[in-house]
Amino acid sequence: MGGEKYEKSKHSGHEEICKTFMARYSISNNTFILNCKKSLNYLHVLEDVKDSFVRQAQGTLYLHLWLYDKELKNVIHTKEQKDIYIDLLDLCFDNISYNIGTTYQSNIRTENFEMLKKLYDLYYKFDKTKYDKECASTKYNCAKQCFDLYKECIDVCRQKYNADYCNELESFRNEFNKYISSEPECKDKDLYIPWEMFASKSVILLIPLVSVLVVSTFFFILYKVIIIIYKRIYIAKTFLLHILI
The missing domain is CATH 1.20.58 (Methane Monooxygenase Hydroxylase; Chain G, domain 1)
Incomplete structure (x- = not known):
């Protein structure tokens, strides 16, 4: 029971963060809260697993692409896409004290x-x-x-x-x-x-490279991400994306 209370308390601020972000950008899509909360839950997992900075940047980057595909591409704005996502991460820092946002900002x-x-x-x-x-x-x-x-x-x-x-x-x-x-x-x-x-x-590459581990089944993984992280054998297929940072 104590574990269940801990899990609930960990994610108690996610909906409020998503609502604040939704109001800031006048988002009316009724699926946004659900997808936003999935994203923040995944960020929490990245934080808890204590992976390397590179691995955290990889996960945060792929999450950015997923959330963009699902929701952020429909947001009317004058900012760069990265800056919108950073706004969401900043809300996380203010409310939940994640550390991975600084890793993302310094690498992407x-x-x-x-x-x-x-x-x-x-x-x-x-x-x-x-x-x-x-x-x-x-x-x-x-x-x-x-x-x-x-x-x-x-x-x-x-x-x-x-x-x-x-x-x-x-x-x-x-x-x-x-x-x-x-x-x-x-x-x-x-x-x-x-x-x-x-x-x-x-x-000749003048800028360092980081490999982004992308899981082709990621849309399913977002529902059961904790299971996937600790039981990677269930990941059916992976491929690498190489990017400049």
Whole structure:
């Protein structure tokens, strides 16, 4: 019973934080409170696990992308996306005294957000193509969305010429091509992604790198994140995103 009271007290301030944030940005979406509370619960887990600063930054970054995809992309504002998320973290500091926010702020830069978001979307669409019921009868259309988004990502690769970003796209290309070659609805349908010569070239990196561990089943994990952290064997699949910080 004492443990249950502790768990309740740990998260007692989350709803108030979410309501304050909701009012600050005039958010009316009725799903925001639920997704915001899931996010803060996950931040609490990151804090309690006492992982390394890098691992905490990884988890906080991925949570940013998840919350952006679910809610923050609909917020009308004049700020950078990172700054909106920092506002939410600041509310956490004021009310719950988290330490991981400073780790996030010191490691994640605004200019990398769009690059990371495209990679996030790419793998998200790919997972939907493979596993989502909506794509069960429309495999080609779902795979085509991945194909088109990949072309956008490659354009970013050409512009930024970031070795880690481009190499991650090459890893995705191999995985995607292997998948469509095994799917009758996608095979021989002009979805094969050709090799980009520069994708695996090495370049001199002037900025340190951090690898972000991204779990493809993260949307389910947010519901049962404590179980996942302590029983990583249940994570079905992981992949790495490499970013500049």
